[in-house]
Amino acid sequence: MLVTAHTDCEPATTAPDSDLANLTTLSSALAASALVTACGGGGGGSTTAPITAPGPGTTPTPSAGNAYTSAASDEDAVRFLLQAQFSASDAEIAAVRGKPYATWLAEQFAAPASTSGFDWLNQRGYGTINSTTKYYDNSYPGDYMVWNQLMTSGDAVRKRVALALSEFFVVSLSSLDFSWRSYAIAAWWDMLSSNAFGNFRNLLQDVTLHPAMGYFLNTKGNLKENVATGRAPDENYGREVMQLFTIGLYQLNLDGTEKRDSAGNKIETYTQSDITNIARIFTGWDFDQTQNVYTLEPVNNRNIPNTVFTRIPMRLTANNHSTLAATFLGTTVPANTDGVAALKMALDTLFNHPNVGPFFGKQMIQRLVTSNPSPAYVARVASAFNNNGAGVRGDLQAVFAAILLDDEARGPAGLTQTGFGKLREPMLRLVQWGRTFGISSARGSWKIGDLSDPASRIGQSPLRSPSVFNYFRPGYVPPSTALSATQTPAPEFQLVNESSVGGYLNAMQTTIRNGIFVNAPDLPQQASNATNGYDITAAYTAEFALVLDTSALVKRLNLLLCAGQLSAATQTLIVTALNATAVTAASSDSVKRDRVAAAVLLVMASSEYLIQK
Secondary structure, three states: OOOOOOOOOOOOOOOOOOHHHHHHHHHHOOOOHHHHHHHHOOOOOOOOOOOOOOOOOOOOOOOOOOOOOOOHHHHHHHHHHHHHHOOHHHHHHHHOOOOOOHHHHHHHHOOOOOOOHHHHHOOOOOOOOOOOOHHHHHHHHHHHHHHHHHHHOHHHHHHHHHHHHHOOOOOOOOHHHOOOOHHHHHHHHHHHHHHHOOEEEHHHHHHHHHHHHHOOOOOOOOOEEEOOOOOOOOHHHHHHHOOOOOOOOOOOOOOOEEEEEOOOEEEEEEOOOHHHHHHHHHOOOOOOOOOOEEEEEOOOOOOOOOHHHOOOOOOHHHOOOOOOOOOEOEEOOOOOOOHHHHHHHHHHHHHOOOOOHHHHHHHHHHHHOOOOOHHHHHHHHHHHOOOOOOOOOHHHHHHHHEEEEEEEHOOOHHHHHHOEEOOHHHHHHHHHHHHOOOOOOOOOOOOOOOOOOOOOOOOOOOOOOOOOOOOOOOOOOOOHHHHHHHHOOOOHHHHOHHHHHHHHHHHHHHHHHOOOEOOOOOOOOOOOOOEEEEEEEOOHHHHHHOOOOHHHHHHHHHHHHHHOOHHHHHHHHHHHHHHHOOOOOOOOHHHHHHHHHHHHHHHHHHHHEEEEO
16 A cells, blocks of 8 residues: 545545556656656656657758648657647547638637636635634635646636746745735636736736836835945845846847857856846835725734735835936936836836747747757747747737647658657646546635645656746756757756655555545635545546456547557556456446556556657
């Protein structure tokens, strides 16, 4: 038996004895194989090519246009769907196969947004002011909200893009410490979702003035200089908006490669003077509490505001805004410029910097398609950022279409090319599992908590980055691997260690077989009562229909989870393991579920699954 942790902050329990538990050794071996394989190490039994630096002649050279405009097979359709959203269903495969990729994608861009995270919190009663539940002081409703959004929202492409954006413009629920923090993170998530198919310039402004970002990077309450006391404006956001959110540390060519001076050195994009000056622009802003309505919480005698301030832009207090001139990145904001006008000048300067297209575009490619896109791929995406074809800069629909429709993403060369693909993030694996197999919450609780613990949970949780630098750095190179020898980035591997590999398998074993254990699923708050149990479960309807035919079952899982990329050897290994335990038509539903769950677990532990191509 394995001791596994549930996902709602309750004590760990012991998983039931089953044939699934008996396959743990095999799943561990497959996962270990995945890590060795993906890092380009040894492990002679590996059946997939390692991620290594592309050598001469290995990088695909797409045509000027898009040669692969529609899916020629179900596998092509699933591969596209798993890059564009979280999962693939039979209906979605048919929809993609029935029209060009671009047409299907345009339909998703035009589809209405689903229920917002903010509204979902209200529907669940999390805006109630009560001295027992204290929702205003708790962050866990924010976890429930975002997992529900990722697992159930109908606008899956919008939500996939929003998740990618949340790893570029980072705000972490773990660091928010003010009233209604769960509503603030919901409003942040909704802002990313609503801007996902809009314009980068509008997104940048909404990011800058959002109360969650204001708190996270100290723009909230940032005061102008005071010569008498020696106070200077806080530089945190001024630095990060350049380093992380727009232009990066070094000047870039259109293809994302770094420019060099005559001596071959990298050229920095900004200096300390730029930081000091632009920091003046971000003074005077604070939460807009003009719409606050207070309720007295009598137990602690606290006046609790309503939630409105968490979703409206921060407000300028002119007396707190610096009136000094500010010179940065070749732009000067004159002294005594109105704070709103000064902000516009600063954001326009950042938005129009030539670095933004390649800097942002490359990281979005990394999140959706491959860790190491060719310079030509980056250049095509950056060009779409610079001009959507109608003279518009920053059109995110054009950017994401360029990423997903590019021949480097759609063509077959990447399937065999060393250096192509990426490690699936743990949170994406869990969401794919839920969406693929018909996850539901029997009592509508959706109480999936913080899964960040790598030892007892999956090692990652949405909107829970440990810092503003995301869960991993875009240029991270796993040490002591073949990748380190060539300095080839594999960002998601920054999450990988002995603890996280075992933790993922341990957590997924119980989750896949039994579902997600929820304390008090009949109540929105954290509690424990007689209704405790596996409230969130997968249906496995189509998989149960194939339970007696292990080859057909694995073939279906190979398609839906891996876009047909499981090797024949891995499929045979899994089928053989499944057939070691007899299952007949007369077997109990529990025995049949054991087989289905074992098949899913073994696929999700394999190297061909963990490395998405």
